[in-house]
Structures are given as structure tokens and as C-alpha cells.
Amino acid sequence: MKLFDLLILLFVVHLSFAQTQRMIPIGYHSADGLKEQAPPPYEVSGRVIDVATGEPLVGANIYIERQEIGTSTDESGAFKLILYTGFYKLRVSSTGYETDTKTINVLGSGKINFLLTDEITELDEVIIRESNTNVINREVGKEVLSISSIKELPPIGGEADVLKSLALLPGVIIAGEASSGFNVRGGGADQNLILMDGAPLYNPSHMFGFFSAFNPNIIRDVSLYKGAIPSNYGGRGSSVVDITYKKGNFDHWNGDVTLGMVSSKFSAGGPIIRDKISVMIGGRGSYVNWLLKQAGDADIHNSRASFYDGNVLLSYAINPRNEIEYSLYQSDDSFRFAGDTSYQWQNRAQVIKWTSTLSDQLSVRVSAIQSDYEATIKDNTRFTDFDLESGILDNQLGLDFTLKPNERHTLKMGGQMKWIKVDPGALITGEESTLAPEDIMSEKAQESGLFFQHNFEISEKIDISYGIRWSNFRLLGPNSLNSYNPELQRSIENKIGQTDFSNNDLVKKYSGIEPRLALNYKLNQDLSLKAGYNRMNQYIHQVSNTTSISPVDIWKLSDPFIKPEIIDQYSLGLFKSLDQGQIEASIEGYYKDWDNVVDYKDGADLFLNDHLETELLTGDGKSYGFEVFVKKKDSRFNGWVSYTFSRSLRKIEGPFKLETVNRGEWYPSNFDKPHNFSMVTRYRFGAYTTMSTVLTVSTGRPLTTPGGKWTYQGQVLGAFNERNGGRIPDYHRLDVSLQFKWPSPHKLLAGQWTLAVYNIYGRENAFSVFFKDTFGAPPQPFRVSVIGAPFPSLSYEITF
Secondary structure: OOHHHHHHHHHHHHHHHHHHOOOOOOOOEOOOOOEOOOOOOEEEEEEEEEOOOOOEOOOOEEEEOOOOEEEEOOOOOEEEEEEOOEEEEEEEEOOOEOOEEEEEEEOOOEEOOEEEOEOOOOOOOOOOOOOOHHHHOOOOOEEEEEHHHHHOOOOEOOEOOHHHHHOOOOOEEOOOOOOOOOEEOOOOHHHEEEEEOOEEOOOOEEHHHOEEOOOHHHEEEEEEEOOOOOOOOOOOOOEEEEEEEOOOOOOOOEEEEEEOOOEEEEEEEEEEEOOOEEEEEEEEEEOOHHHHOOOOOHHHHOOEEEEEEEEEEEEEEEEOOEEEEEEEEEEEEEEEOOOOEEEEEEEEEEEEEEEEEOOOOEEEEEEEEEEEEEEEEEEOOOOOOEEEEEEEEEEEEEEEEEEEEEOOEEEEEEEEEEEEEEEEEEEEEOOOOOOOOEEOOOEEEEEEEEEEEEEEEOOOOEEEEEEEEEEEEEEEOOEEEEEEOOOOOOOHHHEEEEEEEOOOOEEEEEEEEEEEEEEEEEEEOOEEEEEEEEEEEEOEEEEOOOOOOOOOOEEEEOOOOOOOEEEEEEEEEEEEEEOOOOEEEEEEEEEEEEEEEEEEOOOOOOOOOOOHHHOEEEEEEEEEEEEEEEEEOOOOEEEEEEEEEEEEEEEOOOOOHHHOOHHHOOEEOOOOOOEEEEEEEEEEOOOOEEEEEEEEEEOOOEEOOEEEEEEEOOEEEEEEOOOOOEEOOOEEEEEEEEEEOOOOOOOOOOOEEEEEEEOOOOOOOOOEEEEEEEOOEEEEEEEEOOOOOOEEEEEEEEEO
């Protein structure tokens, strides 16, 4: 029986057992007439929940006026009070919600829940002032986007995109239009740890990057850590994107449905057993083929594409102190471009978590995670038919403790253990195929980490968050390790031997200490200075000579030839709050240095290669820059402006000429884009209409250009200059959307319409540039644009 099957079985058995038990509040009579009694004081506990969404409200205040005592809710919306027998008047409040007051008579221990509704205000009469959070928060390099703000941005094809929304923030760029993956502060796309409810995803996109793999209807918020990353995260060098689910409402059902031009989606959440078990489900499917058939290009007209994804989150509140959650994410993509070759890839992620509040100060979480990614290329041509299969299986266990002895100290500690298996490729051929089958040996490893993090408010002016992580990596057999002549360049022709390892034999071991630090010094109530540092060790690498992530990319574990990447980042920033917190401004600089950055040789052959170490190179990398961010939070007119100056450079200098790039000098990485500017505006015309715009401008990414041509065995070849010595044209685009709805007593008619135009002035931005031979002249450049015309879309969303 598989690990997750066993965990789910235990969960179901526990659930069935729990339903046979009768909870007897202390101070009440049981069925046999005996009274369960304990001496006072008594424990009164409960949860504070958003009545509309069913989401727990974190940091809500519970206050008893006469006694002048109170508390606040934790991450699950739970609270606890210790009270004596008697009457109490509880007042519960949270920013943006109506205050709720209840009078209770305490006869024994028990629980009570509060359901808060949104606070309704007239915009012309009342302005709600928010606190200066950018000054107060100790986090350095952390950005949080709520799903409501993401949905207000102009969508592409009617789809709000979670990951592309991050590219509007400082320090984040994407390689090009409709490309998968993103780059943070000069790091590669493989240096981003993308977590869906704690499970890592290795290909977070649909349709080669046109859409992200996340249904926004089931997401609560998205957190991006790009500097001073807390020590409970590890394994990737540049950033962490932590995506959290909405929880199902424990009291009543609600949901939404969105109909779009290329896809539709839904979400629904509610109680299975009221106040005990809730579920949140979501699904999304595409029907983009009708749009492809409208294309004038014959290849696009004859192409076919489809995708779907689904989510389930099951929450079981055993009691106010214990909760079990199980989540499942499944996605599938299929794409066939004009001919007989098709691409398919699937993600499947499962997470089961048990969270227990052991005391007022201490809580613990135990988690089991599985992420399974598979990709297949199929060709059905009669004499060349094949299936090329690859994938990654990632299993993890985690244990986390949170200790909060008082309001000034929060300590987190714990550990993770993962077992990862990489299948780089197996070529399966048909009976009549002229191709030879081939199977590249899988790699597997064990990676573990222990962490400690302490958040400490030293004084009213100084906050510090420091931590340390110890990571350990063990590459295991079965494996075959080549050895090469040390006097010659590393190539298969210079192979002198091979060492074979049996199952679970230790092939290579790496470990490292990773310090983390964030400091916030408040110069005054509206101005603070923040500094941060983190070291990250990365033991898995994406091997690709393309600009963006694709299903045919190869993942490679560290081994004796490809060492772990070690990334050190330093950051310093000034954060200012203006107009009573309505305007946030910041400027932040960073420097990042990393060892063992992975690149490839000129003309590298990465496809079905069982000796990748002969095609890959390692060297040094550095990136640096500064980020300017201004955000306006007024409820009628709001938005932000972001500018980033950044450089991302590499240096590969080996002992031989073919193992050196650009003569050993620094050169731009594939995603080096020095200037990036974004402006987001939102204007509410009234209660029912909002207009949004997004303007993006950036430097074109680097390009290796030919300076001439030469002939070899009758074939004309390009003579290329220095790697990444040129650039494609600069990028700019304007998107506009209008969201509106009509007031109606009928829910089907009271939904929200979103009319959007992507690339409204039809800029033909270059996704890539290729070169063709021209007789009597050097090779000539040709531009490839993905969306070179205005792309309108219309969608309709209803809630229930």
C-alpha cells in the first residue's frame, strides 16, 4: 500500500470513529444523567470566520470590556479564553468587518464561533485608513497579493493569472509573452520554489505558459519571498512562492462560476458536517480549439490544445485545538502542433496535515506531501512513431513547532525529509519504427533539512528575525558514474572508466549551513530601514538551452560533476508610509552571489543524453540592482508603480577552451533585462464598475547573434559572436479591462462581467529572434511574436 493510500485510510478510520463519539461539555449532563464536572476556571474556545467565504480571520480581536481582558485569533482563526463561572460580554472585531457582540453564561468549558460580515461604507463619506504595514512589518523582500487584487488585473483570454501577476512587482521578470516561468532578482526559473498548499510544482503552467496552473477561484492569497527567506524554506536559490487555498465554510455553502472565452472554472465550499468538516472544491477546463481554428496560419489552424485542473481541500476540525487537512491538485495538458507530434504533461500534488495547539504558546504541525510530474512527447508517424516519457516524483515528510511565549517572541523550529526521483527520459518506439528505443537511467536522492527561526521585537523601534537551516543531500544508487581523463577536456571520447552503484548505495553527499537574517529599524512611525541576508543551497537543476520552461526540459540532481548551487543574497531598503498609510513607498537594493551556476557548452546536445556532465559547465554568477515601489491604497483610485534596475551575469572559465564561455569573461544570463517598469491603476466609478490598466516596459532579453557564415561539407552555418552579446527589441504593452455588473435580485443576473483587451495597441513584441541565410549577405534576423495584435476577451462570474 502506498504512503498516501495508508494516510487517507487512517484519516477515514479516524473520521468514522470520531462520529461515534459524543462530545460532553464540562458542566453539562450526559445521557446517563451523570454530570461531568471540573474545577474552574474553564476554557472557552472557538473560531472567527468570514461569513461570506468561510475563511478563518487571522488576528481578529476578542475582548471582554468589563474585565479588560482579551486575545486574538491564530492562523486558523481560533482563539481561547480562560474564564470563571458567570456572564461575560464578548466583543469580536477585525479590520474591514462589522463588530459582533455576544453575551455568554459560562457554566463549564465549551466553544462558541463568530461569523463576521464585511463592513459596508459609503465611499464618498467614509475613508478607512490602513496602518503603515510596509514600515511595521519586519519582512524584507516579501510581497503578498490577495486573490481579489489579482482578479482586478486585466486578464489574458479571460483568465486571471496568478504567476504573471507577480511579474508586476519589483524584482520579478518574465522571459517573454506567454512564457512559462519567471525570474527573481537575477535567478533562473528553476531557482523558484513554487508551493501549492506546501507541495512543490515542477511545471506551473498550462499551454506552454499562456496560463498558469492555478485556478484563482480556490486561492486565498499568494506570498512571494525574494529576500531574507525564512529558514523553514529551502531547496531553491532565488525565491519562494507560497500559494494557500481557501477553506470551505464550516457553516454554509458558497461558491462561484466563471464563464470565459477559452476556459471556464468554478469553486464551491461548505460543510459536510456543520462546524466539524468542510470541503472546498474547484475545477477549470479549456475549449481553446475554436480560437485556434480562426487563425490564418495553416499550422496554427490545424493545431489542437486543451487543459484542465481540479482541486479538493478537506478540513476536519477535530476540536478547537486539533485540525486535519487533506488537499489534492490534479492538472493535465495536451498540445498538438499541426502534425503528428503531441505534448502532454500532468501535475498531481497531495498534502495531508495535522495541526495541533498543545497550549496557548505551543503548536505543532505534521505533514506528508507528494508531488508527481510527468511529461510525454508522442509521434504517431508510421515509421518514426515513439513515446518519450520523463518525470519527477517528490515525497516529503515535515514536522514544525511554533512557540510564542509572549507577544514579542515567536520561535519556529522543525525539519523536513524528502525523497526525490528524476526520470530524465525513456524513448519507447512502435513495432514499425526505425528509431532505436533508449532509456536514460533514473536518478534518486534523499534531501533533509533542520531549521530554527526566531522573530524578536527587541524594542518599539527594532525588530529582528534570525534563523539557521542545515541541509543535507545524499545522491543514491542505482547509478553509473563515468570517469574521464583529467588531462583532457571532459567528453565521452575521453571516458576512461565507469563505477556502478547498487540500489541505495551512497554516490555523493553534500551538506551546508544556511543562515537567515532580517532586521527592521523604525526611524519613526512612518519610516523604517530594513536589511536582510540569506544563504540558500540548491541541489536540483533545470537543464535547458531555451529561455522559458517547457515540458521537454530536463531536471538534474547534483552529483560529483554538478555541485550544488550556493547563493548568498544581501539586501538593504528604506520604507516610507505617507498620507496616514494610504501611500506606501520603498527603495531596496540587493546583491546576490552564487557558486556552481550551471550553463551549457556551445552546441550542447541535451536530448536523451546519458552523460550530461560532458555537455554542462559550472561557474560563478552574480546579480545586483535596486527596486522602487510606490503603492496607493485609496479605495476609489488605487494601484502601484514599480521600477527595477537589475543585472544578471555569469562567468564560466574552465581549464580547456571548449569548457570556457566568452573567453572566461562575465556575460549576461539569458534573462538579464536591466530595466523593468510596471504601472497598475484601478479606478472605481461607483459600486458596480471598475476600470483597470496595466502598462509594462522592459529591456529586451539577451541574444546570441551571428557575425557571418561559413560552409561545412556543403552546409551553410552561422558564425556566432559572443554568447548573449546582442538583445532582442525592447518590450512594452498596455492592457485594459472594465469590470461591471447590474444590480439584480436574481443571482444569475447579478454577476460580474469582465471586458478586457490584452495588448490594446497591438505591439508586436518579439518572443524570440532567429536567423536565416541570405545569399550574398550575413544571416538575416526574423522576429517571432506570440500575440502581435489586440486580444479581446469577455468573461462572466456569478457567486452563490
